[in-house]
Amino acid sequence: MYVYDTLDKSLLNQRVAEFRDQVRRRLAGELTEDQFKPLRLMNGLYLQLHAYMLRVAIPYGALSSDQMRKLAYIAETYDRGYGHFTTRQNIQYNWIELSTAPDLLFDLSEIDLHAIQTSGNCIRNVTADPYAGAAADELDDPRVWSEIIRQWSTFHPEFSYLPRKFKIAVTGSDADRAAIKFHDIGLKIIRSDAGELGFAVYVGGGQGRTPIVAPLINSFLPAKDLLRYLDAVLRIYNLHGRRDNIYKARIKILVKSLGVDSFASQVDTEFARLDPALFVIEDGELSRIRDMFAVSYSRAEGDDEARLEESPEMRRWSDSNTHAHKTPGYAIATISLKPIGGVPGDATAEQMYAIADLADRFSFGEVRVTYTQNLVLPHVRQADLFVLWSELERLGLATPNIGLATDIIACPGLDYCSLANARSIPISQRISERFSDLESQHDIGPLDIRISGCINACGHHHAGHIGILGVDKKGEERYQLTLGGQGNGESAVGKIVGPGFDEDGIVDAVENVISTYLNVRSAGEPFSETLERTGHAPFKERLYDRN
Amino acid sequence: MTVINIRGEAIDQTWRDVDGAGETDSLDSAVLSLTSLKEHIEALDQKSLSRIGARLTIDDNIKEVADSAKHLGLIELVFSHFKDGRPFSTAVMLRRDYGFKGELRASGDILPDQALFLIRCGFSTIAVPQQFSVEQFRAALSAYSVAYQAGSDDQLELVSDLRRSAVEVAAE
Ligand code: SF4
Numbered sequence: 001m002y003v004y005d006t007l008d009k010s011l012l013n014q015r016v017a018e019f020r021d022q023v024r025r026r027l028a029g030e031l032t033e034d035q036f037k038p039l040r041l042m043n044g045l046y047l048q049l050h051a052y053m054l055r056v057a058i059p060y061g062a063l064s065s066d067q068m069r070k071l072a073y074i075a076e077t078y079d080r081g082y083g084h085f086t087t088r089q090n091i092q093y094n095w096i097e098l099s100t101a102p103d104l105l106f107d108l109s110e111i112d113l114h115a116i117q118t119s120g121n122c123i124r125n126v127t128a129d130p131y132a133g134a135a136a137d138e139l140d141d142p143r144v145w146s147e148i149i150r151q152w153s154t155f156h157p158e159f160s161y162l163p164r165k166f167k168i169a170v171t172g173s174d175a176d177r178a179a180i181k182f183h184d185i186g187l188k189i190i191r192s193d194a195g196e197l198g199f200a201v202y203v204g205g206g207q208g209r210t211p212i213v214a215p216l217i218n219s220f221l222p223a224k225d226l227l228r229y230l231d232a233v234l235r236i237y238n239l240h241g242r243r244d245n246i247y248k249a250r251i252k253i254l255v256k257s258l259g260v261d262s263f264a265s266q267v268d269t270e271f272a273r274l275d276p277a278l279f280v281i282e283d284g285e286l287s288r289i290r291d292m293f294a295v296s297y298s299r300a301e302g303d304d305e306a307r308l309e310e311s312p313e314m315r316r317w318s319d320s321n322t323h324a325h326k327t328p329g330y331a332i333a334t335i336s337l338k339p340i341g342g343v344p345g346d347a348t349a350e351q352m353y354a355i356a357d358l359a360d361r362f363s364f365g366e367v368r369v370t371y372t373q374n375l376v377l378p379h380v381r382q383a384d385l386f387v388l389w390s391e392l393e394r395l396g397l398a399t400p401n402i403g404l405a406t407d408i409i410a411c412p413g414l415d416y417c418s419l420a421n422a423r424s425i426p427i428s429q430r431i432s433e434r435f436s437d438l439e440s441q442h443d444i445g446p447l448d449i450r451i452s453g454c455i456n457a458c459g460h461h462h463a464g465h466i467g468i469l470g471v472d473k474k475g476e477e478r479y480q481l482t483l484g485g486q487g488n489g490e491s492a493v494g495k496i497v498g499p500g501f502d503e504d505g506i507v508d509a510v511e512n513v514i515s516t517y518l519n520v521r522s523a524g525e526p527f528s529e530t531l532e533r534t535g536h537a538p539f540k541e542r543l544y545d546r547n
Numbered sequence: 548m549t550v551i552n553i554r555g556e557a558i559d560q561t562w563r564d565v566d567g568a569g570e571t572d573s574l575d576s577a578v579l580s581l582t583s584l585k586e587h588i589e590a591l592d593q594k595s596l597s598r599i600g601a602r603l604t605i606d607d608n609i610k611e612v613a614d615s616a617k618h619l620g621l622i623e624l625v626f627s628h629f630k631d632g633r634p635f636s637t638a639v640m641l642r643r644d645y646g647f648k649g650e651l652r653a654s655g656d657i658l659p660d661q662a663l664f665l666i667r668c669g670f671s672t673i674a675v676p677q678q679f680s681v682e683q684f685r686a687a688l689s690a691y692s693v694a695y696q697a698g699s700d701d702q703l704e705l706v707s708d709l710r711r712s713a714v715e716v717a718a719e
Contacts, residue, residue, distance in 0.1 A: 007693055007706045018690045022660065038630055039660055121630065151695040151706065157667035158639050161632025238636045273644060278697045284714060285707065 001064050001366060002147050002292050004112040011155070015116060016109045019043050020102035027099065042122060042160070044115030045101055049418050052096040054078075055118040056108060058369050060128035060146040060170070061089035065356040065365040070111045072352035078104045083352070085337060085345040087409060087460055088167075089127045089369045090118055094416050122160045123153035123234070127169045129177045130368040133293055134332050134378040136324040140189045140197060142170035142178070145226065147289050148281055152227050159234045163241035164249035166234070167206075174489065179371060181205045181214040181491040182463060184251045185233060190220065197223045203233060203263070204255030207457035211493040212252045217264040225271075228279035232270035236263070295364050295379055297327045314389050316438065317400035322385065331382050333363075335375040335392060336399040336407065340436040341429050344410045345373030354395050362388050371460075372409055372487075374402065405435040405447045405514065409460055413453030413470060414477070420453035422470025422477035423503075427451055430507045435514075444514060446526045448487060463487035465528050466513060467494045468506060479506035483513065483539060484531050497536055498544050509543055516542045549675045550652065553666045553702060555685030562600050562621055574599055578623060581607040593618045597649070605631055609641065617647045623674075626655035635668045642669035642699040659683040663691060669699035 004012065019039075026036040044055040056071070063071070071091055075083045078100060079093040086092055096104065108114055118125050126149045128142040129135065149168055153159070159166070169183040180186025186202035199221045205214025221229050233251075242248045255263045323332040335355060337345050347355070355375060359367045362384050363377035370376060380388055392398035401407045408431060411417065413424030428451050435441055450464030454471075461467030467482035478500040485494030501509050514527075516539050521530045531539075549557050565577040574587065578600035591599065600621030603609060609616055616622065622641060624634040634653065641647040653665045654674035662684050665673055675681055694703040 005710070007709055011691065011693060011695070011706075014691045018660075021686075035629075035658060039658070121632075154695055155664075155691070156696060157664035157694075157698055158635045159632075160664060161630055161635065161661075235636050235639070239633055243631055243633075275643070280707075282707065282711065285710065288710070 001062065002059075002143070002289060008112070008151075009109075012109050012112070012114055012116075015043075015114065015155075016102070016106050019105055023098060023102050038120055038161075041120035042117060043101075043105065044118035045096070045098070046119060047418070048094065048416055050416070051094065052098055052101065053416065054093045054096045054101060054104065054115055055086070055088075056091050056093070056113060056115050057118045057125040058090050058113075059150050060126055060132065060143050061130045061369040061371075062128075062132070062143060063367045063369065064111075065359040065367065067111050067113055068352055068356040068359065068367050070108060070113060072349040072356070074104060074107065075349040075352065077107075082346055082348045084343070084412065085347065085369050085373050085375070087371045087373060087411070087458055088118075088125065089130070089371050090125060091369070092412075094412070116154060117160075119165075120160075121162045121164050121166075123156060123162075123166045123168065126150055126153070127167070127178055127183075127371065129171045129173060130370040130376050131177060131323065131332050131378060132172065132368075133295070134325050134330075135173055135175075135177075136326045137175055138172040138326065139191065140172045141290070141293055142172040142187075142189060143293055144286065144290050145187065145189065145199075145223070146170050148226065148286075149230070152230070156234075159238060162234070162238055163243045164246070164251075166237070166251065168230075176489050176491075177370070179460070179463060179487045179491060182207055182211075182460070182487070183214065185230070186214050187226075189223075192220050192222075199223065199226065201229065203267075204250075204252040205491070206250050206252045207460060207462050208250070209247050209455050210250075210252065211457070211462035212256065213491045213493060214252070215255065215260045217255075217260060217267065224281060225276075225279070227281060228274050228276060229267070229271055231279060232267045232274060235270055236266050295366075297330060297379070298381075311386075313393075313400075314386060316442065317389050317392075317398055318385060320400045320404060320442070321398075321402045322380075325379065327379075329382055331380050331385060333377045333380045333385065333388060334370070334402045335377065335397050336401055337374050337397075338401055338407050338432065339396060339399050340406060341433045343425050344408055344428055347375075351395060351397060354391075355397070358388065358391060372407065374407070400438060401441060403446050403448070404441045405444050405449060406432040406441060407448075408432060409448075409450040409464065411452050411459035413451070413459075417453060417458075419456060420470065421455075421472040422453050422479065424451040424453040424459055424468075424470060427468060427470075427479065427503065427506060431510050434507060434511055444518065444527070446528070447514070448485075448528075449510065450485070450487075460487060461485070462493045463491065464494060465531070466510060468510075471500060473500070476502070478502060481506065481509055481513075481543075483536060484528075486528065495536070497540055512542050513539050548654075548677070549681055550672050551675055551681055551684055552672055553688070553700070555662075555681065555688045557681055558672065576600075578602050578621065580604075581611065584612060588612060588615055591615070596620070600650075602654075603637070605633060609637060609645070613645070616641065617645050619647070619649055621650040621652060622647060623652040623654055624670075626653065626657050629656045629658050629661060635664065638665070638668040638670050639699055659687040662687040663702070666702050667694065667698035667700050 169180040172189040201218040202214035368376035408428040410424040410428035414420035448465040451468040452459035452461040463485040469480040482494035486492035596618040605627040
């Protein structure tokens with residue numbers, strides 16, 4: 001894990017003091033709400049429907065067990081005993097008071113946590129593959145590069161008042177568990193033919209009103225040039241991104257209007273002009289960071305095969321909730337925050353404390369947050385899986401549904417969010433209940449259902465195999481259905497199937513889509529491939545022609 | 548209006564607003580709009596340019612006077628709204644690309660909380676908006692002591708330099 005040194009800490013402490021003063025000035029009337037708003041937003045504080053919401057950064061989704069305990073403590077002390085893990089690999093607290101927010105941030109800072117740049121028109125918290133440093137299919141650890149980017153982007157003097165928010169994601173593997181092509185900049189770690197480490201750079205992806213899969217603008221950027229290149233991209237965007245229309249302000253619109261080639265060549269020109277000396281990533285610094293992420297695996301003897309046979313429940317959990325680790329004898333275990341009928345991504349303080357303890361016992365004190373709103377114990381000895389599973393089972397955290405129909409992504413929607421058109425959470429709960437049968441979930445196979453309460457698409461509905469979007473139709477909550485999106489690996493934007501549904505209708509519609517799939521699939525064919533083969537037609541027919 | 552330097556101290560104002568006045572010989576210490584600057588630019592040599600200032604609004608393009616820009620005595624970039632951060636980049640470009648060494652002033656709609664970013668992007672003076680006090684700006688300028696990124700200034704110590712010297716000290 002990256003641990004703050006005294007320099008990181010002093011910057012963080014200075015921020016805490018600065019924010020305390022900003023809140024004091026606001027409460028004293030020295031700052032208007034209009035002036036205070038961008039300042040509080042840069043500290044992750046939103047004004048929502050019922051209260052302030054605070055979004056805490058979890059850099060590249062990686063937490064230590066002590067940090068997890070602190071998040072639990074915050075939930076108990078400043079919120080109503082729970083927190084909500086989001087599709088940005090962050091955690092949000094929904095019931096925060098402005099007057100105690102400075103104390104909250106002070107408490108977080110004691111364990112190197114903060115809410116810096118989790119909102120506002122700045123470079124947001126960097127996200128990365130939640131299996132970083134553990135996945136068997138990884139070329140290099142994306143956390144190392146994410147940490148370099150975290151430092152470069154923190155309190156960036158030039159890029160803190162951009163046209164719009166700016167999100168960067170890094171992956172080190174083909175499976176792309178960070179959905180990098182749906183980010184303003186997506187970085188994929190690659191090696192050149194000569195063996196040099198670098199990045200494929202995708203710019204201008206995003207969801208929202210205009211979903212775009214980011215085009216490749218640089219097929220090989222040497223790793224040493226990373227910050228210089230990012231600087232060039234950000235400067236072009238800061239100067240030329242649109243500021244007249246909030247819906248056209250993201251970099252994706254700039255890339256689209258200039259054209260990929262012209263945008264890329266502007267970046268190249270800017271890049272060539274920049275003095276490399278200002279952007280050096282020193283070897284010493286790289287290895288300092290890299291060393292902190294290193295884990296010393298003990299030799300893992302034996303595995304759990306024997307006990308797996310004894311427990312079909314455990315076998316099912318291990319089938320869906322564990323993943324291949326790069327080290328023999330180890331596994332990556334995912335803790336589902338999607339219990340049947342639960343609120344996706346919610347965790348109580350007690351659960352967070354318990355997970356922190358499990359991380360200490362079984363995973364070198366490390367926990368990860370996935371953008372699909374689950375938690376991961378990245379380094380578990382296979383020999384410990386059975387005990388881990390039993391403990392999770394006891395805590396109600398062993399739902400064996402990762403990647404399956406009830407592993408639904410949902411944004412907070414109208415239950416919390418001031419921008420929402422419709423509720424997302426209750427819809428996900430009802431779908432989850434409808435498909436609660438584990439046998440049939442495992443039979444349906446990999447299926448990605450995602451729900452957003454409005455076109456801002458925080459629930460990533462465009463990228464779900466089945467996407468649901470809440471819309472407002474003459475004051476009524478309606479739901480639009482999209483099919484064919486793809487979040488991981490090869491990204492794709494789903495297409496709307498037809499007219500929307502009401503609350504009951506959308507749950508039935510999802511069931512109809514799934515039963516159509518079960519009818520038309522060939523043996524062993526996952527949902528996304530069936531859909532690709534058949535197109536929308538059989539689904540449409542079932543959804544609209546029969547009533 | 549009070550103008551402060553990078554330490555947050557009020558400085559004497561020698562520049563005068565004469566925009567609209569057309570006489571080239573009365574341009575000493577004058578701050579001109581981009582339009583008037585362009586009108587006069589042919590007639591001005593390096594020395595007279597150094598006694599002239601230019602005031603650029605948010606949509607003005609400095610490239611229009613690219614060749615002369617670096618000789619100007621003052622360039623003032625006016626923030627139309629504190630959320631529009633284009634002048635931060637313009638300032639960086641003026642210092643790094645154009646080699647501008649004169650006074651670079653930020654004015655218009657600015658928050659004290661932006662003061663340090665302004666200085667780090669190469670601004671050397673700030674016109675304090677009416678509604679804020681010099682003290683507020685001065686306090687904001689000393690809110691941080693270190694920075695992660697190299698700036699166009701040497702206001703703050705850099706984390707990378709400090710880390711490197713810590714390693715060197717440890718090695719001795
Ligand atoms: S998608 Fe819309 S409703 Fe859902 S959290 Fe985002 S802004 Fe709110």
